[in-house]
Amino acid sequence: MQQEHLFKVLVIGDLGVGKTSIIKRYVHQIFSQHYRATIGVDFALKALHWDNGSVIRLQLWDIAGQERYGNMTRVYYREAVGALVVFDVTRASTFDAVLKWKDDLDAKVTLNHGKPVPAVLLANKADQVSVQQPKLDSFCKENGFVGWFETSAKENTNIEEAARCLVQHILANEESTVTDGDPGSLVLSAYSNNKKNHLSCKSCAKS
Ligand code: GTP
Ligand code: MG
Numbered sequence: 140m141q142q143e144h145l146f147k148v149l150v151i152g153d154l155g156v157g158k159t160s161i162i163k164r165y166v167h168q169i170f171s172q173h174y175r176a177t178i179g180v181d182f183a184l185k186a187l188h189w190d191n192g193s194v195i196r197l198q199l200w201d202i203a204g205q206e207r208y209g210n211m212t213r214v215y216y217r218e219a220v221g222a223l224v225v226f227d228v229t230r231a232s233t234f235d236a237v238l239k240w241k242d243d244l245d246a247k248v249t250l251n252h253g254k255p256v257p258a259v260l261l262a263n264k265a266d267q268v269s270v271q272q273p274k275l276d277s278f279c280k281e282n283g284f285v286g287w288f289e290t291s292a293k294e295n296t297n298i299e300e301a302a303r304c305l306v307q308h309i310l311a312n313e314e315s316t317v318t319d320g321d322p323g324s325l326v327l328s329a330y331s332n333n334k335k336n337h338l339s340c341k342s343c344a345k346s
Contacts, residue, residue, distance in 0.1 A: 141192050146306070147221075148221045148305065149222040150222070151240045151244065152225030152237065152261075153207070156204065156264075157227060157290075165298045166183045177201055180211075180215055195306055207239065212243055221258070221309045222244055223302075226263065228270055241284070244258065257308035262287060262290065265297075286301075
């Protein structure tokens with residue numbers, strides 16, 4: 140059966156890490172070197188044709204880096220079902236900020252069944268420097284990211300892959316919500332939850 144889904148996805152991370160550039164690349168296939176800081180929040184819509192014929196619409200919320208110091212994130216995060224958390228591989232301070240963003244996210248929004256929203260970590264500007272793989276693998280496991288990708292908005296690297304990884308996790312959460320009410324499928328849902336926890340960063344990055 141053909142299905143339509145609309146998912147609200149947040150794109151967060153410090154000033155200038157490339158959130159707007161990633162979205163512009165993903166949605167409009169364009170890139171600009173020119174930096175214009177986002178004020179408040181911007182929006183973009185991306186339609187994805189999923190394997191089974193369903194259409195997935197991602198409503199991307201491009202949240203200004205400077206909003207971490209404001210009081211609005213609680214409002215922006217409401218009803219989100221997934222997040223891309225971005226840092227800039229050329230600036231260590233933006234990596235340090237990743238956990239602040241993740242904590243802010245987890246403190247202000249959870250899924251209906253109380254679980255944290257799935258978050259994928261993006262090591263952006265990978266056209267400039269490469270990152271240490273084992274370090275990010277364990278960082279993701281320890282801090283509850285479902286996976287990570289080295290991305291470049293400039294060279295169009297791994298953005299689609301990262302979005303697909305996030306959507307897979309969003310869909311898996313949807314399925315476990317649907318089965319929650321049916322005692323017969325509790326075992327199945329526990330199984331799929333379990334499987335999800337073991338979907339390591341690497342296995343997601345490879346798929
Ligand atoms: P705020 O809106 O202030 O939170 O910033 P942002 O995260 O939206 O950053 P933005 O996308 O505006 O990018 C900031 C700067 O980094 C711009 O000059 C971009 O051209 C540049 N940039 C973004 N992504 C990449 C990338 O993958 N590689 C390189 N080399 N530069 C990038
Ligand atoms: Mg921006």
